[in-house]
Amino acid sequence: MTPLEQLAAHPFFAGFDPALLAVLEPCVHERQFGKNEVLMRQNQEIRECHFVLHGRIMLETCDTRGVCMPIQTLEGGAVAGLSWLVPPYHSFFDARVLEPVTTLAVDCQCLRLAMDNNHDFGYKFLKRAVRSVMNRLQASRLQLAEVYAHPTEPRR
Amino acid sequence: MNADGSDPWVPQPWRVRDLRRDTSDVFSMQMAPLEGVAPPFKPGQFNMLYQFGQGEVAISISGHAPDGGILHTVRAVGAVTRVLEQIAPGTVLGVRGPFGNGWPVEELRGHDVVIVAGGLGLAPLRPLIEWLALHRADYGRVDIIYGARKPADLLYPTDIARWQRDCNIRMRVTVDNASPGWPGEIGAVTHLVPSIDLDPAKTLAVVCGPEVMMRFTVLALQQEGMEQSAIYLSMERHMQCAVGYCGHCFYGPHFICRDGPVFRFDRLHGGLIVPEL
Structure with missing residues (x-):
């Protein structure tokens, strides 16, 4: 399978028009990362957006001493590096490999150029990205809400 | 009339044989009747536990206990359960049940x-998972996603390890907050649903937890292509009589105690979104 065919099979692109997706052919290649490798670092430019095929990644935020707080785990089917979408295109978190990871890495400059040059592709891609961001946002809210705690009295 | 012929209104005396603390506010009691053996129960049913002089509370059955007893896992959150948390092994409680579908x-x-x-x-x-483990060949792939606030809040760690190791069950455990070194997942249960890679045509889902968590889980399952009719939930309301007379546990046209607590989602009028239902 070519990287583009693998990308088409990623859940993010389920049902995506293959003709439109073809604009990413020059942008995508497969990458592999070993345990504890860092895919992206907080406050540094995101050069690649990763569509995860296998493995596990930890998003964490670290202080200047290198003490890190785990935020969320990502795995096959997820997208790591959504901050490529808005300037200054910097990562807010470290993304560290927990279990060896295979991703389809999409060059972010190439991706932005493809979206600018082909608005049909850009619009449909952006709808997927927004859905992914929305799902992540809702999941984060649930994390904050301590949703597994016993409910308090109903509001009257 | 109960399945064993007893009167569903009359609590039977049961002795608490053992009480074990699971987490900071959750404990498990092994109980058995003073006479005879515990009546058979179906996974997902509940009992009414009566602390004499304090009150009665509906508690799900969490499984079999040694010597013909039953296990109840309880969160100390209300007047009765906070008293139950303090009782010593040997205490006699009143038990009615089992109730529900x-x-x-x-x-x-x-x-x-x-x-x-x-x-x-x-x-x-837990009784459903034990049933699936016992009759494993009768079922296809079994995936469990279990979420808790933090690692210290996780229930049944020994069982979780056994289900994964011995029962051909894929178990994913996730917490909202963890310290560095936590080997499991971090995040809400909903973010693990896509990773199951389920086949909507041959999958049924069962969901149990706080109502808000269930609502978002149903949405996540539907995003994966599952129909409402393929999703089962266990609902919770204040139950008092447990046999569909008093009306305390009304949910639309249903009595949760008698018609539930398990409902197929498409039959759950209001679908978890109608206020004050």
């Missing part, structure tokens, strides 16, 4: 099964 073990047969549990929601699911 239970999980749809027959409907699940032949299907892949996805189980999503949040917090104490694993307690009523």
